[in-house]
Amino acid sequence: MKIDPNDPRLTAYALGELDAAERAEIEAWLKGDEAARREIETIRRAAGVLTEELKAEPCPELTPAQVAEIEQRFDPAAKTEIDFPWWRLIGWATAVGAAALMVALFLPALSATRNRAQRLALHTPSEQSAPVQQPPPPKLPLSQNQVESERNVVALQPSSPSPTPEAAPPLTRARETGIEAGIPPVQERTIISSGSAAAPSSYGERYYRLAAQSAAPAPGDLSTKSAGNLALNDGRNEWDQSASRRRRVRSQPESSGDEITIYRGTQSWTPPVPFDTESYPRLVENAFISVSQSPLSTFGLDVDTASYANIRRFLNQGSLPPRDAVRIEEMLNYFSYNYPAPKRNEPFSLYVEMAGCPWNPAHRLALIGLKARDVAPRKVQPMNLVFLIDVSGSMQPENKLPLIKQALRLLVEQLTARDHVAIVVYADNSRVVLPSTRGDDKEAILAAIDSLEAGGSTNGGAGIQSAYREATGNFIEGGVNRVILCTDGDFNVGITDQNDLVRLIQQQAKTGVFLSVLGFGMGNLKDSTMQKLADKGNGNYAYVDDLEEAQKVLVDQMRSTLVTVAKDVKLQIEFNPALVQSYRLIGYEKRMLRARDFNNDRKDAGEVGAGHTTTALYEIIPASESSPELHVEPLRYQPSPRAASNEELMTVKLRYKEPEGSTSKLLTASVKDTDASWRGTSSDFRFAASVAAFGMILRDSPYKGDADYDLVLGLARGACGHNDNGYRNEFISLVEKARSMAAE
């Protein structure tokens, strides 16, 4: 048998590039083919000449300055990063060099530890040293008979004047308002919305406040909060002026941003992620923060849900999840809530509800719920989706690649001629299995899906690059352009540098191609990597453990998961020190921002998809409550907050950008506490409280108070009011599983 001289395997054989089996095959052929043997010889000789010639090609050099910069980077004395220059240790390291390196490595770590300990000691000594002390019996026992409504639905107000009469109560123009008196309690769910959202100016903004009830003006309505520009106030009475001075003093912690950096400090504690196990970044829970020290609480929104699906996986397999796999905000946001829909042309509605805290009767619990505009099906933007699918050997199990294929078939049914879909696979190499194809060519898409098979090792980096090329090559202006990475998170060959991946993803997000990450499987799950990648790519991260979840993520929520209605959504809550002694945001530890980042449009934050609801809970210690959780000496030079008789408990500020915008818009709303009890709370509120309590129990949180499984179940069982495809009932069965496991 003759070998075709054009067979590339001849060259590969000559160069020693074939594996044993192929080599044997070629050798068998060569035995009977003298011409081929001569050809091999010729190739080898040519290769020899080429090698010789090419290697003799002159090499340019870096400039001395460049070399110096590189060498300096490796100099331990100049180095503060934790990633250390390993070749120093194995290569030309001296004992002195190694010692200097150790010092450089450990000093920052030590000081970080000390810093954190000091800070925590300031605020929550109980967390670090002693068992959690329960606060003393409530001084303000909440009447269980109180049948006041505890619902505040507060409208979002654009910060520029745009009075909208409608049926809504009149706007109270803050700077013209002095002290008013006599406020009736909020009695009903009232939804008041403004007509249009307008871009704010950053300074001298005039905030308008919308009382959530009829024309009666709010007492002590001091809303002249022109950020950094108090001089705007004019014609105010003396009380007003003293209050604005007070405000200025209180705002000092904001400008330093010190308090919030507590969380940033602890974030950097995350140990390096090992590359061979399920790994979860260490999570240090938010602590109670004193309002007098830091009246502002700032965080980025999060609509990720992966943690809940992951917890479900653990519980269904008969084990309690590891503490750090429990992210309470992702549990809360897994469920949908019946918050009122936003008015026309508004991206969000804001819903606030407050009542006594179920796990600590002396505290209040506030729910801040946000609902994003829904996009009617016919208005769904065309989609340009590129699935980047991991087909490495680890993807073989039923709950990985086979599940992805099933999930994709579900999605294909939803596609229309306006959509485009492409499939890129990666293992040893990346390959475009399906070039961008029109959504109505279902046969081609399904055939490509059927052809997917697992095998090989992973290099996520190369695959991501190919996928982005497919996405940018078929970019739909004004549409949804997204790379959807389906993997168990195992990037184990080639570029495993997260920083490089993150940079690529961030770069692409800026051009309008976002990244979603769907995590599959178990045992090899790189939770932290995947969440980080999705965050940096302006995308979301969901963990898919069964076909039902795949249906939820890819089909039911296709619009909301994929169509972003606002990006870089940040919330900032300002608490009134007259009414609030301290507060604790439950969850969102990874989303904390510094107060000053709220107004920094370059600081990115979470994205919100069409129809999404987002929920945050604050546990609030009323000002009247003495708290053992906060051993901070009273500040001597702060004006006494008692002087203010403002009944607003807090002001909620929301910043967001349009999906393709680069400057943010601001919405604000003020909230009063109506001293409501649990009776009459909405089922959404009770359910959210139940989920948070469950999360705190799973985390064995020092803040869980009286929360136990009975409390969780009691709250949830009375809160399965509306049909949500059984997700809430499933939650209850998971809690029951956890309870029986915990009892064992």
Next chain:
Amino acid sequence: MRSVLAQHEGPLLRYAARITRNLEQARDVVQDTFLRLCREHPERLNSHLTEWLFTVCRNRALDIVRKESRTRALTEIDLSTRESADPSPDVAAEKRESTCDVFRALDELPVNQQEVIRLKFQNDLSYREISRVTNLSVSNVGFLIHTGIKTLRQRVRALEGVSHED
């Protein structure tokens, strides 16, 4: 580090300059590649060091090429399929009859063949490593090298066994 730098600085620069066609940019690319190396964890690289360096270097160089010639829409795909550009001046100066014929002929190959041949013979990367560096499949790399050598043999007598046997 010094040994890593000494060993790879030249080859990486030579490689990057082929992509950027501009020595200054190539220097920036290679410097950046080494700076990134500082942030790497050694256990993730170990035997992959050369491959890693070339991969990062290539990606950075392509980034620059893309940015530089956005108007010409020179994407990576374009780069691998378009006809080779004119030989760089220093290479053009070589005489065809000398052994430097090799460079002249190489420059006339399609760019993707030039690249894999340089990675293979100039930098000793295996097919598999080249495939990971260039995002091409191993069989594609094999095909490109095979075809490239064939063409070179036709154009450069020194590479055709016959000329040696004469």
